[in-house]
Amino acid sequence: xxxxxxxxxxxxxxxxxxxxxxxxxxxxxxxxxxxxxxxxxxxxxxxxxxxxxxxxxxxxxxxxxxxxxxxxxxxxxxxxxxxxxxxxxxxxxxxxxxxxxxxxxxxxxxxxxxxxxxxxxxxxxxxxxxxxxxxxxxxxxxxxxxxxxxxxxxxxxxxxxxxxxxxxxxxxxxxxxxxxxxxxxxxxxxxxxxxxxxxxxxxxxxxxxxxxxxxxxxxxxxxxxxxxxxxxxxxxxxxxxxxxxxxxxxxxxxxxxxxxxxxxxxxxxxxxxxxxxxxxxxxxxxxxxxxxxxxxxxxxxxxxxxxxxxxxxxxxxxxxxxxxxxxxxxxxxxxxxxxxxxxxxxxxxxxxxxxxxxxxxxxxxxxxxxxxxxxxxxxxxxxxxxxxxxxxxxxxxxxxxxxxxxxxxxxxxxxxxxxxxxxxxxxxxxxxxxxxxxxxxxxxxxxxxxxxxxxxxxxxxxxxx
Ligand SMILES: Nc1ncnc2c1ncn2[C@@H]1O[C@H](COP(=O)(O)OP(=O)(O)OP(=O)(O)O)[C@@H](O)[C@H]1O
Ligand SMILES: [Mg+2]
Numbered sequence: 001x002x003x004x005x006x007x008x009x010x011x012x013x014x015x016x017x018x019x020x021x022x023x024x025x026x027x028x029x030x031x032x033x034x035x036x037x038x039x040x041x042x043x044x045x046x047x048x049x050x051x052x053x054x055x056x057x058x059x060x061x062x063x064x065x066x067x068x069x070x071x072x073x074x075x076x077x078x079x080x081x082x083x084x085x086x087x088x089x090x091x092x093x094x095x096x097x098x099x100x101x102x103x104x105x106x107x108x109x110x111x112x113x114x115x116x117x118x119x120x121x122x123x124x125x126x127x128x129x130x131x132x133x134x135x136x137x138x139x140x141x142x143x144x145x146x147x148x149x150x151x152x153x154x155x156x157x158x159x160x161x162x163x164x165x166x167x168x169x170x171x172x173x174x175x176x177x178x179x180x181x182x183x184x185x186x187x188x189x190x191x192x193x194x195x196x197x198x199x200x201x202x203x204x205x206x207x208x209x210x211x212x213x214x215x216x217x218x219x220x221x222x223x224x225x226x227x228x229x230x231x232x233x234x235x236x237x238x239x240x241x242x243x244x245x246x247x248x249x250x251x252x253x254x255x256x257x258x259x260x261x262x263x264x265x266x267x268x269x270x271x272x273x274x275x276x277x278x279x280x281x282x283x284x285x286x287x288x289x290x291x292x293x294x295x296x297x298x299x300x301x302x303x304x305x306x307x308x309x310x311x312x313x314x315x316x317x318x319x320x321x322x323x324x325x326x327x328x329x330x331x332x333x334x335x336x337x338x339x340x341x342x343x344x345x346x347x348x349x350x351x352x353x354x355x356x357x358x359x360x361x362x363x364x365x366x367x368x369x370x371x372x373x374x375x376x377x378x379x380x381x382x383x384x385x386x387x388x389x390x391x392x393x394x395x396x397x398x399x400x401x402x403x404x405x406x407x408x409x410x411x412x413x414x415x416x417x418x419x420x421x422x423x424x425x426x427x428x429x430x431x432x433x434x435x436x437x438x439x440x441x442x443x444x445x446x447x448x449x450x451x452x453x454x455x456x457x458x459x460x461x462x463x464x465x
Pocket of ligand 1: 111337
């Protein structure tokens with residue numbers, strides 16, 4: 001974080017100093033996990049039901065914290081007292097942004113691909129200037145301000161994932177870190193359980209472009225009609241990306257290699273350049289175009305941009321992470337999360353990677369689909385069968401409609417089985433996998449990742465997360 005005195009912190013969060021030196025300066029990071037506190041840090045104590053952060057306040061100070069932001073006094077601990085630690089984090093993050101006039105805040109939202117695109121974009125902007133775009137998903141009312149506070153006076157670009165579980169959420173996040181550039185990827189049924197309808201999801205995601213100033217920039221997916229329509233909801237200039245003929249930054253002549261990696265010709269107002277992605281999945285064409293559209297606006301020349309796109313790698317784990325085992329089995333670990341759209345792109349990637357062996361999909365439950373739950377799972381099963389996936393292992397009773405959807409496809413030559421848990425799936429795979437097989441592992445966390453880890457461990461590879 002930028003250095004701030006405790007008096008400045010208190011004023012930013014409307015807090016009261018207790019037993020604290022107003023001139024003591026916070027020079028380290030702001031943490032709500034006391035184990036991460038280092039010299040000069042600020043510890044934020046949340047009153048939890050099971051664990052109360054205030055119990056760790058003295059320890060945080062012993063570890064070097066200059067003070068503790070919390071909701072009740074702790075004897076002997078220099079405190080900034082507030083009513084609500086979460087809104088205090090938001091205010092402090094906003095104070096940081098306000099003190100960094102040279103910072104460009106870039107927000108990314110969408111139903112699928114936020115973390116992936118944030119990671120791609122961060123790898124491009126870092127070539128243009130110091131960038132904060134930490135690995136992983138930090139997109140909610142806690143992770144968002146936490147990420148924002150990692151910016152310091154050297155930071156030029158702050159790339160933020162902004163997610164919504166309801167109308168008004170993104171507007172709130174934009175008050176913490178007002179974007180200058182807003183990227184909207186897609187509108188799908190992720191979290192439809194909370195939202196109720198796709199139209200409400202579009203309403204919520206569009207708040208990201210409504211938050212832009214007149215001299216800001218909205219980067220919109222021209223291939224998604226609900227996203228393209230958001231052009232009317234912003235004062236800012238609009239740049240459109242996609243494969244549509246009228247997109248400003250577009251991909252033509254897309255091809256996939258045997259590992260599902262896309263090549264395309266990048267077409268911009270400055271000209272054309274060949275791009276060869278090292279990332280698996282056709283959906284990365286869209287994600288890479290979104291990132292390219294931003295980097296181009298920030299001044300990256302076309303030739304540099306095309307070369308940089310070819311060097312993009314994975315940053316956050318368990319998202320289309322492809323690894324090859326010594327026994328000749330290829331694994332796609334996409335086990336971080338799942339919704340019907342992301343299941344679709346992952347299954348298509350699997351189908352495109354068919355080699356000498358079989359294609360195998362290990363699919364788990366998709367959370368937060370509400371009324372759409374049964375149908376969403378059935379659709380995924382149907383798609384797997386229609387794509388001609390050879391073997392489907394459906395993990396856990398709640399995911400059963402995937403199995404039903406697949407087996408209902410009459411002319412499918414593959415086979416599906418419903419298994420009780422992850423261990424059962426690992427057992428089946430152990431018996432069935434042969435060299436040349438390609439296996440996709442995907443679900444909404446719920447331990448589906450255990451299958452991916454077992455496949456990794458069986459290959460003698462280190463588990464990465
Ligand atoms: N543009 C895209 N369209 C559809 N699916 C995508 C796209 N990009 C990535 N995915 C799929 O979505 C999965 C999750 O990607 P990612 O973690 O980037 O999404 P997210 O929007 O950050 O999700 P969350 O809401 O959990 O934070 C990927 O592993 C991949 O299967
Ligand atoms: Mg994410």
